[in-house]
Amino acid sequence: MTDAQSIHIQNGGSCEVVQSNGLTTNGHGHHHHHHSSSGSSSKHKSSSKDKHRDKDREHKSSSSSKEHKSSSRDKDRHKSSSSSSSKHRDKDKERDGSSNSHRSSSSSSHRDKDGSSSSSKHKSSSSSGHHKSSSKDKERRDKDKDRSSSSSSRHKSSSSSRDKERSSSSHKSSSSSSSKSKHSSSRHSSSSSSSKDPPSYDGVFVKPEPVSQSLMHSGPVDPFQLQQLGGYETAAAANCNGNGNDGGVNYKNGYEESIVDIKKEDESFNNLSQASSCDYSMSQFRADEPPFEVKHEQSYVEEDSSMNYIDQDDEGEEMDDEEDVPLAMRKRKPEATDRSDGGMDDDDDDIPLLARKKVKKEKIKKESKEKTKKRVKDEPNDDYGSAKPKKKKMKKEPEVVSPTKRQKAKVKEEEEEVWRWWEEEKRADGVKWSTLEHKGPVFAPRYERVPRNVRFYYDGKPMELSEETEEAATFYAKMLNHDYCTKEVFNNNFFKDFRKSMTSKEREIIKDFRKCGFNEMFNFFQAESEKRKAATKEEKLIKKNENEALMKEFGFCMIDGHKEKIGNFRLEPPGLFRGRGEHPKMGMIKRRIQASDVSINCGKESKVPSPPPGSRWKEVRHDNTVTWLASWIENVQGQVKYIMLNPSSKLKGEKDHIKYETARRLDKVIDKIRATYRDEWKSKEMRVRQRAVALYFIDKLALRAGNEKDEDQADTVGCCSLRVEHVQLHKELNGKENVVVFDFPGKDSIRYYNEVEVEKRVFKNLELFMEHKKDGDDLFDRLNTQVLNEHLKELMEGLTAKVFRTYNASKTLQSQLDLLTDPSATVPEKLLAYNRANRAVAILCNHQRSVPKSHEKSMENLKEKIKAKREAIKKCEAEYHSRDEKKGKQLERLKDQLKKLELQETDRDENKTIALGTSKLNYLDPRISVAWCKKHDVPIEKIFNKTQRTKFLWAVHMADENYRF
DNA sequence: GCGGCAACTTAGTACCCGGCGA
């Protein structure tokens, strides 16, 4: 099966498919499984926080489990979850048994090894097991150096299980709590998994297909493109066939069918050249590309065909020169550092680069203490004004043509403000502005006490609270009907902070969260909200005007002589921290920001904004090398927050433009880069191989880089931070060979699930990387984002991991548009094509959204409308026997309308779980869209709303219809 | 050289508000 195929499948990713693996595909199953795994508490986790999390997890799992039968594996994990740490080992064993089959099926021998050695492992772990990171590395080193003793990673068991826990919990959270509908609700298409039967979109948003270059092995072929070929072509047909229930089916089909055939997967490495028979014109690869010289010379020890595990093993050893050591040892636990290092010889290289353990809490504390110490930069602003570029302002806005006069007037109005910075020369020196003046941020409104008859209850009795305590109580009360309030971590964190805000007397009384009654307050806020909604027009107008006045005064700044919109001119109001996924800090109180917390940045010559009467800013600086206007340190995570400009501003737009130009430069060298990393899969150095495989994933699957994270953040991962538990290897799966199943919580704890057919060499490398590792161990233990980005910088100036996402997204849009747009189609049809191209990107980037609550209903409505329209047509047709021209026209009109409705239906359903906005806003070179509109006579307003048009004004002006990414 | 901070981009969700149909 081809990659393309696999893509589809994934997209549709039906539960069945997964189940066939032994995994439940649906979101619940997923949680479940993670869940249970989490149960195995490692020794590390003794903190109450962890305990809470565990509890939380358990809780969740039980609630979510009803929906799906968990697979046997799930069950195993589940079981284990309840076990105490002492059972943990058994659990591990169990898991090894049950899950190994998922994992590299071909490497059973390793598994066995693992299993057999596990006991000894554990033993050793008792001495050093706590120090996960170091021991991990050491183990690996040992392993590498001492191949024969192979049972390296066992010590890690404790740490790894802990990691596992974390990961599982986050998964769970993503599906069960925050993103409820996302992973669940799936309608499982019948799917039995044939590749042709991708899972439906619904519900389980299975990660979209890897839209990328699966064909790498076949030489210069862009898998991406290939996969996309045919994209939605057959969608229309699919629509007709698609079973009505399963909206996803249509999409699937559309995607699948055409794509599937396009690439013939050519598995053997030996056949690389053959595969290159692909149509290069559609590919990112160029046939005439000169070979890229591989940076590190080396005789490849192994030949493609000869590469087998044992060989690799050997190689691995051989490879182990000093540098070839796991960076990894990511300390997930602070204690890890004290591990005693047994026999491990500490090569310098063996120092875990990644083992950066930040103890943020301390940081935060320190922060507040050192506030005063903050640098007060007084920028040498001698050059203010000197570097000021010439500006041509206010030219007429040609592109945004609106049909109505009113709109035209509006456009003109907007235009007046336009600063055509893209026609000016760029400043090269890192100076962001010459003059900057603004009014400072808007503070959150003061707390107003609730009416006296709205009371807090404790132990069933009303209780008067001090103002601060009451305010904290209202934070919680306002969220009482939110999912968050069902989470133990949230409640515990809140209660801890709630008590901090109390007077000693109150603290004396209020000791049990369960006895707190917020209902009256909750009802009050509900009523207030109703009242607001029910306000009269006049009242609403007054409010609106007030808002506008505020916006007028504080919402803009003057920068280099131009008025620019500020993005967020209001300081974040106090409230409860809503971390996503299983965030250990969710529920903590975000405190109110005072002027004394806020740093102001403005031009030296400008008027300094005035703080509220009686207060002072924390600091006023004049730093023209940064773009922010105000900043403060948020108390929950200790991060700096900023007030910056709106995306329509020059500063943002210029950056955006540069970003896409960098991506376009990548296009010029991508073939070489791909050739290089493919070569590096054979490297003698483990470090290099890992880097190459990781880069392959980043390129092929548009994975994020994957920085290390702290203990006090949700456990999410990206490419470099993937752990063994996040991938499963299948020699064969659903008719595909060398399949890697990715299943991990990504950014925002959004689940990434993808079954990807990879090249054999990648597959074997992965087996090697995973050898002797536990679930919680790092897959790429010799790699981190810094290392990767440093390498990338050598390949191309300005290249970083995230450029690949931008590049592949834009490239996909371009190719999909080429493919899907029928020049003779109507505008609505073209729009569907555009949305589908956009959707392909969103799928690639895994941009999900929860199914809108109203989705089902709105689909029903739409169906009703369609039905009605069909009837009208029928009726009209019946009356149309005479050659009545009028009737004929009416009939035509009706048919048109029907078609529109049907297109709308398809579009909406396909979009159910996919968020198009994110990619449109952040990854797609807007010039592609602009050019497409110009070329196909589609009004730009049809694809960019007003905000987007403002943000991309530069692109509207820059691109003509011939623009190519 | 590495750890941590700072700066900035990317992300999903909550909610507002305007338009449209009944």
Next chain:
DNA sequence: TCGCCGGGTACTAAGTTGCCGC
């Protein structure tokens, strides 16, 4: 005119990356 729906916007969390100072 009213109520609903859905797009758009506001909000802020969560990423990535660069760089500085120890």
